[in-house]
Amino acid sequence: MSKTEPVETPARTYRIVVAEDAYLVREGIRQVLEQEDEVEVAEFCSDLSSLLQAVERHAPDVVVTDIRMPPTNTDEGIRAAATLREESPQTGVVVISQYVSPHYAIKLFEEGSARRAYLLKEHIGHRNHLMGAIREVASGGSVVDPAVVEVLVESRTRAKNSPLAHLTPREREVLAGVAEGKSNAAIAKTLFLTKRAVEKNINSIFAKLDLADDTDVSRRVVASLLFLAETGTPFQGPA
Amino acid sequence: MTSRTPVPEDTTVAFEQLDVADEAPPQTARELEADRDVGEPSLRPVRPGIRRPTGTEIAVVAAAAAVAAAAAVVVVNGGVTSNASGYALLLVLNVFVFVLAGLAWRRARPWSPYGLALIGYGLASSLYCLASVSQPLVFSIGVLLWVPGTFFVWWLILAFPSGRLDNAGRVVLALSGAVLLLGCFPKTFLATSMAPAVPLARCAGACPANPMQIDADSSLATVFRHIDIAGTSTVSLLILVLLAVRFSRASRPRRRLLGPVYLFSAILLVAGGAYAVGVSWLGAPPTANDTFGFAVTAASILFPFGFIAAIALAYAYVGAALGSMVRELGVNPSVTGVERVVRQALDDPRAQLAFWLPRARRYVDRHGRQVVVDEDHTSTWRSRERTDGEATLAIVHDAALDEDPELIEAVGAETVLALENRRLQQDLLDSIAALRASRKRLAAVAAAERRKIERDLHDSAQQMLIAVRIQLELTRGQADPESKLEHQLARLGDDLDRALDELRSVAHGIYPPLLAEEGLPEALTEAARRAPVPVQLELEDVGRLPEEIETAVYFSCLEALQNAAKHGGPDVAVTIRLWWEPHLLRFSVSDDGVGFVPDQRREATGLTNMLDRLGAVGGRISIRSAPGRGTDVDGAVTVST
Numbered sequence: 001m002s003k004t005e006p007v008e009t010p011a012r013t014y015r016i017v018v019a020e021d022a023y024l025v026r027e028g029i030r031q032v033l034e035q036e037d038e039v040e041v042a043e044f045c046s047d048l049s050s051l052l053q054a055v056e057r058h059a060p061d062v063v064v065t066d067i068r069m070p071p072t073n074t075d076e077g078i079r080a081a082a083t084l085r086e087e088s089p090q091t092g093v094v095v096i097s098q099y100v101s102p103h104y105a106i107k108l109f110e111e112g113s114a115r116r117a118y119l120l121k122e123h124i125g126h127r128n129h130l131m132g133a134i135r136e137v138a139s140g141g142s143v144v145d146p147a148v149v150e151v152l153v154e155s156r157t158r159a160k161n162s163p164l165a166h167l168t169p170r171e172r173e174v175l176a177g178v179a180e181g182k183s184n185a186a187i188a189k190t191l192f193l194t195k196r197a198v199e200k201n202i203n204s205i206f207a208k209l210d211l212a213d214d215t216d217v218s219r220r221v222v223a224s225l226l227f228l229a230e231t232g233t234p235f236q237g238p239a
Numbered sequence: 240m241t242s243r244t245p246v247p248e249d250t251t252v253a254f255e256q257l258d259v260a261d262e263a264p265p266q267t268a269r270e271l272e273a274d275r276d277v278g279e280p281s282l283r284p285v286r287p288g289i290r291r292p293t294g295t296e297i298a299v300v301a302a303a304a305a306v307a308a309a310a311a312v313v314v315v316n317g318g319v320t321s322n323a324s325g326y327a328l329l330l331v332l333n334v335f336v337f338v339l340a341g342l343a344w345r346r347a348r349p350w351s352p353y354g355l356a357l358i359g360y361g362l363a364s365s366l367y368c369l370a371s372v373s374q375p376l377v378f379s380i381g382v383l384l385w386v387p388g389t390f391f392v393w394w395l396i397l398a399f400p401s402g403r404l405d406n407a408g409r410v411v412l413a414l415s416g417a418v419l420l421l422g423c424f425p426k427t428f429l430a431t432s433m434a435p436a437v438p439l440a441r442c443a444g445a446c447p448a449n450p451m452q453i454d455a456d457s458s459l460a461t462v463f464r465h466i467d468i469a470g471t472s473t474v475s476l477l478i479l480v481l482l483a484v485r486f487s488r489a490s491r492p493r494r495r496l497l498g499p500v501y502l503f504s505a506i507l508l509v510a511g512g513a514y515a516v517g518v519s520w521l522g523a524p525p526t527a528n529d530t531f532g533f534a535v536t537a538a539s540i541l542f543p544f545g546f547i548a549a550i551a552l553a554y555a556y557v558g559a560a561l562g563s564m565v566r567e568l569g570v571n572p573s574v575t576g577v578e579r580v581v582r583q584a585l586d587d588p589r590a591q592l593a594f595w596l597p598r599a600r601r602y603v604d605r606h607g608r609q610v611v612v613d614e615d616h617t618s619t620w621r622s623r624e625r626t627d628g629e630a631t632l633a634i635v636h637d638a639a640l641d642e643d644p645e646l647i648e649a650v651g652a653e654t655v656l657a658l659e660n661r662r663l664q665q666d667l668l669d670s671i672a673a674l675r676a677s678r679k680r681l682a683a684v685a686a687a688e689r690r691k692i693e694r695d696l697h698d699s700a701q702q703m704l705i706a707v708r709i710q711l712e713l714t715r716g717q718a719d720p721e722s723k724l725e726h727q728l729a730r731l732g733d734d735l736d737r738a739l740d741e742l743r744s745v746a747h748g749i750y751p752p753l754l755a756e757e758g759l760p761e762a763l764t765e766a767a768r769r770a771p772v773p774v775q776l777e778l779e780d781v782g783r784l785p786e787e788i789e790t791a792v793y794f795s796c797l798e799a800l801q802n803a804a805k806h807g808g809p810d811v812a813v814t815i816r817l818w819w820e821p822h823l824l825r826f827s828v829s830d831d832g833v834g835f836v837p838d839q840r841r842e843a844t845g846l847t848n849m850l851d852r853l854g855a856v857g858g859r860i861s862i863r864s865a866p867g868r869g870t871d872v873d874g875a876v877t878v879s880t
Contacts, residue, residue, distance in 0.1 A: 022698070024706030031713055073698065074756045098701055100743065101765050103753055121705045122739055125712025155768040162773075 014134055017058055018044050019051035019065040019080070020096070025121060029064065029096075032124055036131050048076040055088055062134045066121075067097035067104060078104060082111050089115075092137030094130070096121045102152050105144055106229050113222045117143035117181070142181040142221040149179045152228035166208050174201040179224040296342055299358060303338040307331040310368035317371035319378065321443040329439050330368055332540060337361025340543030347550045348642065352402035353395070357543060360391055370435045375447040382433040386423045389511075390416055392542070396478060396504040400496055400642050407484075411477050418470030421463060428453045429460040436514075438532035468515050475512035479505060490616075491586045492646075493639030499552055503538075503545030510538035557645045560584040561653060568657040574605045577657050584650045585636055592654070593619070593633040602633055610635060620647045622655045632658065675857065682787040682855035686750075689790065693750035701742055708735050754793050758783050762793055763815055772804045775814040781824060788876055791852040792817075792826055795860060798845040799828035799872040807832025807870070822879070824858075828872045834864045849874070 016039055020026040026044055033039045042058035045051045047070040055063060063084065067077035081093040092115040095108055105118040117133040123145060124130040133143040153176050157164045164172060170191075177187035188198045205211075211223055292300075311327035320326050338361035345354025367388070369381025393415050397408040404412060426433050432446040482501050489497055514531040560583075567580040574592070582590045593602035593610040602610040610633075612619055618641050622632040632655055640647050715728040746752075754762035760778040767774035783789075796815055803813045811832035818825050849860045849872070858876030 022702035022706065025702055025709065028706050028709030028713070032709065035713075035716075068697070073694065074752075098697060098705060098743070099752065101753060102768065103757070103761055103765055122708040122736065125709035125716075127712075127716055151768060155770075158771070159773045159775075 013038055013040050014062055014138055015058060015060045016041050016134065017051065017054045017060040017063050019046065019048075019054075019063065019069060019077070020044070021046040021066060021069045025066070028125065029130075032130055033064075039131070039134070047071060048080060051076075051080055052083060052087075055084060055091060059088070060091060061138050062092040062094060064094045064096060064130070064134070067095050067099065075104065075107070078108050081108055081116060085111050091115070092134070093117070094119060094133045094137055094143075096124060096130075098122075100147055100151055102148050102225075102229055105148050106225055109142070109144075109222050109225060113142040113181075113219065114140050115142075118145055118148065119143070120145045120147055123147070136181065141183070144180045144221065144225065146176065146180050149176050149225075149228070152179070152225070156228045156230075163209050167205060171201050171205050171208075174198060175205050175224060175228075178202065178205075178220055179228060181221045296346075299338060299342060303334050303358075303362060306362055306365040307334040310334070310365035313368040314371040317368075317373060319373050319442050319447065320371040320439075321441050322439050323371065326371065326437070326439040327368075329437070329536065329540075330365060333364045333367075334361050336540055336543045337364060340546045343550055344546050347553070348644070351400065351642075353400070353546065356395060356402070357546065360388075360395070361543075364388065367440075370440050373447055375450045378447040379427075379433050379449050379451060382435050383423060383427060385436060386419050390419055392507070392539070393474075393478065396500075396508075397481070399500050399504075407481055411474070411481055414477065415470075415474040418467070418474050422467030422470055427451050429456060429463070431455065436532065437536055438529045439536065471515040472512045475508045475515070479508050479512075490637045490639055491588070492637045492643060495552060495556060495586065496549055496639060496642050499548035500545040503542050503548070507535075507538040507542050510534045553643050553645060556586075556643075557649050560586075560646060561649050564650065564653050564657075568653070572657065572661070574658070574661075577654060577661070578605060580657075581634060581650060581654055584653075585634075585640060585646065587637045587640060589617075589637065591635040593635055595631050595633070620651050622651060631655075678855045679787070679857065682791065682852075683785070686787040686790040689750040690755055690786065693746050693752065693755070696742065696746040696749070697752065701739070701746065704735065704739055704742065708732065708739065711735060750790070751793070754789055755786075759789055759792060759817060762789075763796055763817065766793075766797055766800065767815060770800055770804060770813070772800075772807070773812045774800065775812065776816075777814065778817045779819055781817055781819055784824065784878060785856075788824065788856050788858075788878065791856045791858060792824065792874065792876060795849040795852055795872075795874055796826060796828050798849055799870075802845055803828065803830035803832055803870065806835065820875075822877060824876045824878050826874050829869060831869045834866050834868045834870055836864075836866060 016033065018026065018029055018033070018041055020029060026046070030041070030044070033041055042060055043054040045054050049071075051063065051065060051069075054060075063080070065077040065080050067075055069076040077093075077095040077097065081095060084091050084093055094117040095104075096119050097104055098121050100120065108116055108118050115137045117137050119130065119133055136143045153164070153172060156162055157172070164175075167175065173191055174187055177190065182190070184195055184198045184202070187193070188195045191198070193201075209227060211227060307330065310330045314320055314327040314330060315323045317323070337357050341354050341357030341359075341361060344351065344357060348354065366384055367381065369377050369384065372378050372381060390412075394404075394412060397412050398404050427449075428451060430449050431452060432449050434446055435441065482497075482504065486494060486497055486501055510531075514535050517531050564580055564584045567583070568577065572580065578590075578592045581592060582588055591604055591610065593604060595602055604610050612635055616638055617635050618638045620634045620636060620640075632651075634647070634651055634654065636647060711728060711732050715725055715732065718725040718728055751762050751765065753765050759781055763778060764776060767776055796817075800813055800815065803811055807813075807830045811830050813828060813830045816825075816827045816829075846860070846862055853860050853874055853876060856876055858874060860872065860874040862870065862872050864870040
C-alpha cells in the first residue's frame with residue numbers, strides 16, 4: 001500500500017466511479033480523491049444498479065464501492081465486484097467496508113483476487129491508503145487492509161497446534177505483508193529489510209506452512225488469506 | 240342427614256367455590272373471609288359406621304319391643320301351645336327381623352313403601368300370639384290370621400320394588416287371594432278345631448274347639464283341602480315363574496336390586512309349596528310334617544334378610560364402583576372414556592352423559608346430538624345446579640337405578656369431578672400453549688428489534704464517525720508535519736479509532752451482521768476468530784433458520800464460549816459443534832478447561848440466560864461439568880420444517 005514511487009511510474013489518470021450511499025462518507029471520499037491529480041471521478045453513485053450502469057457508461061479503470069448499499073444493505077459491493085469480474089474484467093474494484101470481519105474480504109477474493117482491494121472505510125483518509133489501493137488494482141494487484149489481516153493472524157496464532165507457532169516473529173510480519181497484497185519490494189520497504197531478505201523469509205514461510213510459492217502477488221494473497229482463515233473442519237454438506 | 244355426610248358436603252363446597260371463581264372472580268375481602276368460614280369446617284372424622292338412630296326409629300323399635308313382649312306374655316300364659324317358650328321366641332324374632340329390615344330399608348329408600356310395609360307387617364305379626372289363647376274364638380281368629388299374613392307377604396314379593404303391581408302381578412295376586420280364601424274355608428267352617436300350621440305353635444293337648452263350625456262334612460272338607468293344596472302349590476309356582484321371568488328380563492342394575500329379595504322370596508315360596516305338596520297331598524309321615532313346617536318357619540324368618548341384603552349389596556357396589564372409577568379416571572380421560580367408566584360403574588351399558596347447552600337450552604350427548612329421554616325405561620340424574628340455575632351435566636340411566644340412589648349420586652359426583660378436572664387440565668394446557676406461543680412471538684420481535692438497532696448503528700452512527708475519521712485524517716494531512724497540531728490531530732484520530740472499535744463491537748454484540756446475512760456457521764466461525772482462546776469448529780451447513788432461532792443458538796454458543804474463556808483456565812481450548820438431527824438443530828460447546836461443580840456456579844455459567852433464550856424458541860440446554868473434567872454445554876431446538 002505504500003508503494004509510492006511516482007518518479008518511476010509514468011504519470012497517468014485513473015478514471016474512477018465511486019459508489020457510497022452515506023452522504024458524509026461520500027463527501028469524505030470526494031475530498032480524498034480531489035487531492036490526487038492522477039484521479040478523475042467520473043460519477044458518484046449511491047446504490048448497486050446505478051453503479052453498474054455508471055460502469056457501463058464510463059468504463060472506469062477503478063471502482064471504489066461501499067460494501068453495504070441499497071437495495072438490501074448487505075454485501076452489494078462484493079456482488080458488484082463479482083458482476084464486474086464477468087462484465088468488465090479490466091476494471092479494478094476497491095471495496096470499502098465498515099466490517100473488520102475477514103469473512104467479507106475472503107468472499108471478495110474467492111472469485112479471483114486480481115484487481116481487487118478490501119479496505120476499511122475509516123482508514124481511507126490516511127495518506128496514500130486509498131490511492132495506493134487504486135494504483136495497485138489498476139495494475140492487476142490486490143490489497144487487503146492490514147487490520148483485517150491482523151485479525152486473521154491473531155486468531156490463527158491462537159489456534160491449537162497452529163502452524164504459525166513455528167514461524168519466527170519476523171516471518172509472521174512478512175506473512176502478514178504477503179496477505180495484505182504487498183509486493184516483495186513493498187514488504188522490504190515497510191519492514192526495513194533488503195529485498196533478498198524478504199525473499200528468503202517468504203521461501204522459509206511457504207516451506208513451513210506447506211504452501212506453494214507463487215510469484216504472482218495476487219494469487220499469493222489468496223493462498224495466504226485462505227490459509228489464515230482456515231478454522232477447524234471445513235463445512236460439511238447438509239445432512 | 241347429620242353425621243354421615245361430611246364428605247359429600249365438602250365436595251359441594253369445593254364445587255361452589257370453583258363456580259364462584261369461574262363466574263365472578265372479584266371478591267371483596269369480607270366475602271373471602273366469609274368463604275373461609277364456610278370452606279374450612281371443623282374437621283370431623285368420617286365415621287364408617289351407620290348414622291345414629293332418629294327419634295322415630297327409636298320409637299318404632301320400642302313399639303316393636305313392646306308388642307313382641309306382649310305377644311310373648313300372651314303365648315307363655317295362654318296355656319294352649321305345647322312349646323310355649325319356643326313359639327314366643329319365634330314371634331319375638333319375627334317381629335324384630337321384619338321391623339329392623341323395614342327400618343333399614345326406610346333409611347336407605349325413604350320414598351319406598353317397603354320400609355313401612357315391612358315395619359307394619361313386623362308389628363302386626365305379633366298378633367299371631369292369639370293362636371296361643373285358650374278362648375276358642377280368639378284362638379280360631381289367631382290361627383286364621385295366617386291367611387291375610389300370607390297374602391300380604393305375597394303382595395310384598397309381587398309388588399317389589401315399586402309397591403305397584405303390574406298386570407301379571409295383579410292376576411297372580413288375585414288368584415292367590417282366591418286360593419287362600421277357599422283354602423281357609425274348610426278349616427273355618429268344617430273343622431271341629433283348628434290346628435296352627437306352624438309346628439312350634441302346636442297345641443299341648445287338644446286345640447280349643449272351633450266356634451265357627453257349621454258342619455262336619457268330612458268329604459266336603461277333603462274337597463276344599465285338595466283345592467287348598469293344589470291352589471297353594473300352583474300359586475307358589477306361578478309366583479316363582481313370574482319372578483324368574485321378571486328377573487331374566489331385567490336390566491343389570493335392576494337385577495342387582497331384585498336379586499337378593501327374589502332369592503329369599505324364592506326360598507320362602509319353595510318351602511311353602513313343598514310343605515303343601517309334601518305334607519298335605521302326598522301324606523308324608525308326621526316327622527316329615529315337622530321338617531317341612533320348620534323349613535317354612537325358617538324361610539319366613541329369613542325373608543326380610545333379602546331386603547337387608549339388597550341394601551348391603553347396593554352399598555358394597557357403590558364402594559367397588561367408586562374404587563374402580565377413581566382408578567380408571569386416573570389418567571386424564573377423554574369424554575368417551577369418562578362415559579365408558581360411568582357405564583361400567585353403573586353397570587348400565589346404555590347410560591349416557593348429557594351436557595347442558597345453556598344457549599340452546601337443551602342437553603346433548605358427547606357427539607352434540609340432542610339427548611332424547613325414554614321416560615319408560617330411563618331416568619335422569621342431574622348434577623347440582625350452578626349459580627345460573629342450570630345443571631351442567633346429566634346422566635341418563637336405567638330407571639332401575641332410581642332404586643340405587645347412593646350409586647347414582649356417587650357416580651354422578653365423581654363424573655362431575657372428573658370432567659371438571661379434565662376441563663381445568665385442558666385450560667392449563669391451553670394456557671401453557673398460549674404462553675409458549677407468546678414467548679416465541681416475543682423472541683421473534685426481540686430478534687427483529689435487535690437487528691433493526693444493529694442496522695441503525697451501522698448505517699447512521701458508524702457512518703458518521705467514519706466520515707469524521709476521514710475528515711480528521713484529511714485535516715491532519717494539511718497540518719504542518721511534526722507540529723503540535725498534527726500530533727493533537729493524530730491523538731484525536733487514535734481516540735476516534737477506539738470509539739469506532741467500541742461501536743463495532745457493540746453493534747456486533749447486538750446482532751452480528753454476519754448472522755443476519757450468512758447464518759449460523761459463518762457467524763460462529765467469525766465468533767471463533769474473535770475469541771481469545773483457540774476454538775475448533777465442527778459446523779454442518781445447517782442453512783438458514785428463523786431469525787429468533789439463529790439468534791438464540793448464536794448467543795447461547797457465544798455465552799458458553801465466553802464462559803470457557805473466562806473460567807476455563809489458561810490453557811483452555813473450545814470445540815463448537817453444530818449439526819442436524821431430524822427436526823432438531825443441535826449444538827454443543829465443549830471445553831477441556833478446569834470445569835466446576837455445576838450447582839455452585841449456576842449464575843456464573845449463564846445457564847439461566849441460555850435457558851431463557853432457548854426456552855423462548857422451544858429449545859432446551861444442559862450443562863455438564865466437574866472439576867478437572869471440562870465443561871459441556873449441549874443444546875437442541877426443535878425446528879418445524
